[in-house]
Amino acid sequence: MEKYILIIGACGQIGTELTMTLRKKYGNDYVIASDIREGNETLMNSGPFEILDATDSNALEEIIAYYKISEIYLMAAMLSATAEKFPMRAWNLNMNSLFNVLNLAKEKKVDKIFWPSSIAVFGPNTPKEATPQNTIMEPSTVYGISKQSGERWCEYYFKKFDVDVRSIRYPGLISWKTMPGGGTTDYAVEIYHKALEEGTYNCFLKKDTVLPMMYMDDAIKATLQIMEADADDIKVRSSYNLAAMSFKPEDIAKSIQQHIPDFTITYEPDFRQAIADSWPSSIDDSDARADWGWKADFDMENTTSTMLKNLKMIKA
Numbered sequence: 456m457e458k459y460i461l462i463i464g465a466c467g468q469i470g471t472e473l474t475m476t477l478r479k480k481y482g483n484d485y486v487i488a489s490d491i492r493e494g495n496e497t498l499m500n501s502g503p504f505e506i507l508d509a510t511d512s513n514a515l516e517e518i519i520a521y522y523k524i525s526e527i528y529l530m531a532a533m534l535s536a537t538a539e540k541f542p543m544r545a546w547n548l549n550m551n552s553l554f555n556v557l558n559l560a561k562e563k564k565v566d567k568i569f570w571p572s573s574i575a576v577f578g579p580n581t582p583k584e585a586t587p588q589n590t591i592m593e594p595s596t597v598y599g600i601s602k603q604s605g606e607r608w609c610e611y612y613f614k615k616f617d618v619d620v621r622s623i624r625y626p627g628l629i630s631w632k633t634m635p636g637g638g639t640t641d642y643a644v645e646i647y648h649k650a651l652e653e654g655t656y657n658c659f660l661k662k663d664t665v666l667p668m669m670y671m672d673d674a675i676k677a678t679l680q681i682m683e684a685d686a687d688d689i690k691v692r693s694s695y696n697l698a699a700m701s702f703k704p705e706d707i708a709k710s711i712q713q714h715i716p717d718f719t720i721t722y723e724p725d726f727r728q729a730i731a732d733s734w735p736s737s738i739d740d741s742d743a744r745a746d747w748g749w750k751a752d753f754d755m756e757n758t759t760s761t762m763l764k765n766l767k768m769i770k771a
């Protein structure tokens with residue numbers, strides 16, 4: 456049966472690629488992109504687009520009714536580094552947008568929701584290595600607090616109101632089509648741009664800060680996979696741990712030097728170092744593997760070669 460899908464926050468780093476992938480799979484006219492701003496040319500020219508503020512429940516409801524939407528991907532949020540600067544704005548956006556879609560599903564106006572969480576739900580007291588699915592969390596950032604609260608609400612709406620909401624704790628995401636939107640792992644995208652443009656990069660994290668990361672294609676694959684899985688197979692209704700690779704800035708610099716031998720890196724940690732220090736360095740994603748067959752394709756080496764190849768092409 457034909458279904459109409461709404462992406463909220465479609466013009467961001469993940470939303471752009473998610474929208475294009477869903478349009479390819481389900482047909483351009485069936486995937487409605489929305490955001491508070493316009494996106495890149497490819498996105499804007501490939502299918503329906505609506506300006507929508509995710510915190511405006513009436514506007515959201517109108518769009519749901521107009522397009523007969525049955526699935527929502529809620530990608531709008533304020534990310535970790537920006538949220539530390541605007542705590543209340545971050546809380547309002549991250550929580551109210553989620554309540555708006557959860558309530559629509561509670562009222563049976565949509566059938567299924569995807570809402571992303573993050574490794575930011577973990578905090579300084581969490582075991583750092585192979586962080587388990589269920590463990591001490593205690594996030595210490597505004598963003599992490601909003602994501603953990605969001606997870607609790609997702610599980611609550613599933614249990615109380617039978618809302619089919621599915622979620623993944625994305626690690627830091629690396630991509631070349633869209634720039635990242637104000638997170639603590641943004642260095643792992645900026646470094647490739649600077650390597651090609653200037654041959655050098657001044658990193659805002661220390662050289663030995665190990666963080667969990669993932670190439671965008673894997674993140675999109677996981678998102679589609681969890682949304683297509685049988686509802687009975689989705690045993691975790693808060694959010695699933697998800698992993699692909701872990702590395703430190705020094706490692707990624709070395710992998711770039713394999714392709715650009717003269718590349719140099721310097722380190723000048725700023726306020727984002729404290730955020731990174733509170734997060735895990737690696738993630739145990741065995742539940743996602745067991746429940747819906749998750750497996751990553753990209754490691755650091757093929758992420759680096761894919762990033763450099765594509766960025767070289769678009770910068771030429």
Ligand SMILES: NC(=O)c1ccc[n+]([C@@H]2O[C@H](COP(=O)([O-])OP(=O)(O)OC[C@H]3O[C@@H](n4cnc5c(N)ncnc54)[C@H](O)[C@@H]3O)[C@@H](O)[C@H]2O)c1
Nearest residue numbers: 464466467468469491508509531532571573625627628636
């Ligand atoms: N990128 C990552 O590394 C990463 C990691 C973990 C989790 N996530 C989560 O994935 C989701 C998407 O992240 P992203 O990296 O694409 O973020 P992004 O900042 O690149 O994109 C967010 C989009 O939301 C839009 N937006 C902001 N306020 C809005 C509003 N009021 N109404 C509608 N749209 C609004 C922005 O214009 C932007 O296009 C977020 O929930 C984020 O927390 C991202």
